[in-house]
Amino acid sequence: MNLSQYGFSPELLPENAQGLPARITAVHRGRFALISEAGEGYGKLKSAEYDSGREEYPTVGDFVLIHPVPGGDSQIIRTLPRKSFFSRRDPDRGRGEQIIAANFDLVILLQSLNQDFNIRRLERYLTLAWQSGASPVVVLTKSDLTSDPNTYLLQAQTIALGCPILTVSAKTGEGLDDLKKTLCPGMTSVFLGSSGVGKSSLVNALAGEPLMDVGEIREDDGKGRHTTTHRQLLLLPNGTILIDTPGMRELGMWDVSSGLGESFADIEALQTRCRFRDCTHNTEPGCSIREAIENGELSQERWESYQSLRREAKYSDDKEAYLREKQQWYKNIAKWNRRQKSSGKRRWEES
Numbered sequence: 001m002n003l004s005q006y007g008f009s010p011e012l013l014p015e016n017a018q019g020l021p022a023r024i025t026a027v028h029r030g031r032f033a034l035i036s037e038a039g040e041g042y043g044k045l046k047s048a049e050y051d052s053g054r055e056e057y058p059t060v061g062d063f064v065l066i067h068p069v070p071g072g073d074s075q076i077i078r079t080l081p082r083k084s085f086f087s088r089r090d091p092d093r094g095r096g097e098q099i100i101a102a103n104f105d106l107v108i109l110l111q112s113l114n115q116d117f118n119i120r121r122l123e124r125y126l127t128l129a130w131q132s133g134a135s136p137v138v139v140l141t142k143s144d145l146t147s148d149p150n151t152y153l154l155q156a157q158t159i160a161l162g163c164p165i166l167t168v169s170a171k172t173g174e175g176l177d178d179l180k181k182t183l184c185p186g187m188t189s190v191f192l193g194s195s196g197v198g199k200s201s202l203v204n205a206l207a208g209e210p211l212m213d214v215g216e217i218r219e220d221d222g223k224g225r226h227t228t229t230h231r232q233l234l235l236l237p238n239g240t241i242l243i244d245t246p247g248m249r250e251l252g253m254w255d256v257s258s259g260l261g262e263s264f265a266d267i268e269a270l271q272t273r274c275r276f277r278d279c280t281h282n283t284e285p286g287c288s289i290r291e292a293i294e295n296g297e298l299s300q301e302r303w304e305s306y307q308s309l310r311r312e313a314k315y316s317d318d319k320e321a322y323l324r325e326k327q328q329w330y331k332n333i334a335k336w337n338r339r340q341k342s343s344g345k346r347r348w349e350e351s
């Protein structure tokens with residue numbers, strides 16, 4: 001097995017790197033499924049590196065360095081720097097960041113053409129996707145369920161500025177060829193969308209074989225049943241690398257301010273045309289935002305979602321600064337402990 005098939009290139013290796021490069025394909029309660037030139041296997045974190053906070057916990061898609069252990073779990077000794085990652089506020093811990101996936105080139109945002117289609121949710125996903133460091137692609141699934149996919153396409157075009165939008169059906173195969181062309185071999189794409197939109201069905205349709213389990217949706221409201229329960233990186237027969245994810249129950253915002261500029265480029269451009277630089281877009285004369293709303297160039301809903309995302313982004317940014325400080329604090333404690341240990345003194349008790 002050549003790891004380059006899984007998107008690895010030697011430039012990713014830092015100087016004097018020790019160990020064998022590998023890519024994480026799934027995470028199961030502290031045990032990491034991985035692939036390396038030695039084949040498929042599992043790995044566990046080397047506690048001296050990870051408990052001290054020196055290394056970032058790996059996630060699906062991460063490239064790591066391992067020491068293979070014959071007949072057992074390899075030892076993961078290092079997480080290589082990420083070119084992109086996607087994170088959200090950890091829904092279990094309330095506070096803190098959960099990295100969902102790493103090192104992907106494309107973020108595929110899926111919505112299905114039934115009750116799931118929601119332009120405001122798509123806006124939120126787009127903002128997060130731009131912020132990840134990769135490029136978003138919007139995929140409108142289950143096109144066989146509507147006689148008029150163009151209505152949805154036009155709606156999506158009004159907000160997904162500068163990114164491809166495709167309509168597909170895993171059932172009839174419509175649009176699959178265009179999607180295959182977009183997901184080039186050697187590139188990694190992560191699938192994101194609510195439960196039941198057909199992420200795993202699409203993975204199977206692209207692969208031409210049933211790699212992932214697929215589940216029925218609820219008849220009354222069209223929602224999925226959370227069939228996929230963990231994130232999984234897969235190499236398809238045509239060389240495409242995909243990360244299938246479970247439908248997210250909660251899309252927490254995290255450091256979205258850098259993605260807002262791209263998702264709402266129209267609004268940010270309008271704002272620069274206001275007469276006053278500090279225009280609050282309420283009552284000032286010469287306000288381009290109010291003018292655009294009045295003449296129908298900008299919808300009131302889009303303006304409101306921009307404002308609410310801005311508020312959320314500001315909150316997230318403050319939180320991130322707080323967490324960065326906290327992480328540094330733990331690093332300092334770990335450093336202090338190491339020094340104390342080597343001089344035979346007492347450890348700091350972490351609470």
Ligand SMILES: Nc1nc2c(ncn2[C@@H]2O[C@H](COP(=O)(O)OP(=O)(O)OP(=O)(O)O)[C@@H](O)[C@H]2O)c(=O)[nH]1
Nearest residue numbers: 170171195196197198199200201215226227228247
């Ligand atoms: N009509 C139609 N149904 C589809 C299509 N794609 C998927 N489905 C159905 O939608 C349901 C959910 O599909 P999944 O692929 O399990 O959805 P998912 O997004 O992976 O869901 P989670 O794993 O729960 O996040 C299944 O009953 C599929 O058969 C499609 O293109 N057209």
Ligand SMILES: [Mg+2]
Nearest residue numbers: 199200227228
């Ligand atoms: Mg699934």
